[in-house]
Amino acid sequence: MNNRTRTNRTKDQDSTAGGSLVGERYEVEVGPVAHGGHCIARHEGRVLFVRHTLPGERVIAQVTEGGEDSRFLRADAVEVVRASNDRVEAPCPFSGPGRCGGCDWQHAAPGAQRRLKVAVISEQLDRLAGLSPADAGWDGTVEPAPGDKVAKGQVPAWRTRVQYTVDAEGRAGLRRHRSHEVEPVDHCLIAAPGVSELGIESREWPGVAAVEAISATGSSDRQVIVTPAPGERLPIVELDRPVSVMRVDEQGGVHRVHGRGFVRERAIGRTWRVGSGGFWQVHPQAAEILVGAVLDGLKPRKGETALDLYCGVGLFAGALRERLGDRGAVLAIESNKRAVEDARHNLDDLDRVRIELGKVEQVLPRTGISETDLIVLDPPRAGVGKPTVRHLASLGPRRIAYVACDPAALARDLSYFAAEGYRPVSLRAFDLFPMTHHVECVAILEPVREGSA
């Protein structure tokens, strides 16, 4: 077979740019996985990030983005010439080149997905922090959530929050990869049963741009957040079961239409009020798993003080406060106003817990705190950043727990912590986003002792 074959390009693709290579097809050997749900291949010296393939495969890659002058090209594997042993038939009929962008690894066996995540974390730690798995105190595994152990070809239904986009015909679906186009679906396999039961995909949504469906864990609370299409009023939303309905206005504000303005999640023996727009982990076992990893790593002692930074509705602050005894105290900081209100409500029964509203980088210097024993960090994907890392190290904590949803941001911040004299003593990785490329890590840091390398 030719290693360069031209396909029928669409008019749109031809009009993208003079030197566009969109639509070109190359036969390539697929190399290692890269962060972001794709693998690296090369063609005539140029790097291709290829989706829908696996390391070691030989595929026909069709360019989806990039041109003659691009540093790299994006591509989809549209034909597999030589398959990896890790390849399975994608259980989801909506996945594949040009289709739903929600999952990256439908075509990989569950164990293989976790090995891909191991490779990505290892590569990020090495490249951005100069750390081997052993240096980071990591056993080099990604742990599945106990309830997600499914056989080859099966899919765990874990996603308790699903963002549907509605197409021009009023059909709910999921976004295609790096696109505003909608792939209409009649059932998302990774959606939790409580989301599927709402039947979002089986009804029409005229005048609606987006629908978010939420199924709380440990309570029967269900919520639907509807974003009307521009210039449209909110349609009457009637579903087969009682759910609270919220509306998003054109400025992004969320308003209650009927029912409660929040859902109640159960975790670590407590009930957590989570208002619309407030953060809660999407995987139903995530809160328990992450709290367990943080407490195991920090080993809080009676009377210690702790910071819970990027605290959301107060999950780690609550878990820590219960371990610190009468003289312990927790300061939590969160920038989302609604989440702070929920955190104050959720932790109302605990004394010596203070929750401050604002950005960590702005609020922390204003608190006047000059030392603390423990810190939990659970930042958004961008990570913490050098100035905040410096400030945190200056507080001299005995241990820091860093909960990370992006291994690249974690590795970058670990390199900043190293410069401030803190190093990871343990790292655990959890597969809290099966079928996708996402992974959650918990790193425990300690000050480097005199004499230790």
Ligand SMILES: C[S@@+](CC[C@H](N)C(=O)[O-])C[C@H]1O[C@@H](n2cnc3c(N)ncnc32)[C@H](O)[C@@H]1O
């Ligand atoms: C990954 S969530 C963690 C929430 C919480 N720890 C939990 O486990 O449920 C990150 C949180 O950081 C908040 N956030 C984002 N940027 C922030 C900043 N600069 N300062 C404080 N909070 C921020 C977000 O609103 C979100 O609630």
